[in-house]
């Protein structure tokens with residue numbers, strides 16, 4: 001079974017995806033990390049962010065098993081990732097790796113921006129996880145502060161809105177809800193409630209799948 005989870009920044013899709021993968025005994029790939037890894041490598045090499053040939057080369061050498069989430073999660077890397085994510089050739093290379101991951105048995109949960117619309121259009125279940133910009137900014141600000149990182153709610157909110165706008169308006173594979181995706185708005189849900197709602201949707205979909 002392949003479960004595709006998309007949604008805007010800090011909507012909780014990563015938290016949900018990890019728990020769903022554990023619950024349904026599937027593998028999990030946070031595809032945002034693949035864009036972040038390329039962004040971080042470009043920054044480390046001091047290369048211009050628009051240098052697509054170098055970005056593709058970095059993507060070809062990416063080892064999905066060795067992406068350091070704690071390093072790549074930095075708020076600033078998310079911003080740079082969203083700027084390199086507009087490059088079509090780079091996306092093709094990363095999508096190839098992501099599909100390879102998804103198609104290995106017993107299946108997987110992938111989260112990102114274009115999983116239901118591009119990467120795994122054939123996924124058995126698709127969710128589009130969202131929450132109001134304010135709720136997402138509060139969650140991200142709390143998360144950063146809990147790690148000892150200084151964060152101002154207003155700055156985080158502005159950054160999230162800018163990133164969402166870029167991600168949803170780019171020409172290639174923009175972030176959007178797939179037509180056959182279930183919408184899960186978690187603005188008024190805590191993590192446990194959101195998880196139970198997702199399990200219900202997926203279990204119902206699985207019960208109606210041909211064996």
Ligand SMILES: Nc1ncnc2c1ncn2[C@@H]1O[C@H](COP(=O)(O)OP(=O)(O)OP(=O)(O)O)[C@@H](O)[C@H]1O
Pocket residue numbers: 007008009010011012013014015016032078139140143186189190191192194
């Ligand atoms: N329903 C929820 N209620 C409250 N907090 C939540 C909820 N879901 C997730 N969180 C918290 O919000 C923060 C962001 O969640 P998470 O990292 O899963 O989002 P994301 O969509 O994967 O973000 P990104 O796109 O930046 O990778 C985390 O600190 C997480 O614990």
Ligand SMILES: Nc1ccn([C@@H]2O[C@H](COP(=O)(O)O)[C@@H](O)[C@H]2O)c(=O)n1
Pocket residue numbers: 009010031032033035036078081082083085111112113114115163167
């Ligand atoms: N399938 C995806 C996943 C991510 N992106 C881009 O990467 C940025 C960082 O992603 P996070 O999920 O870690 O926040 C994101 O803002 C997107 O620009 C993508 O394009 N497609």
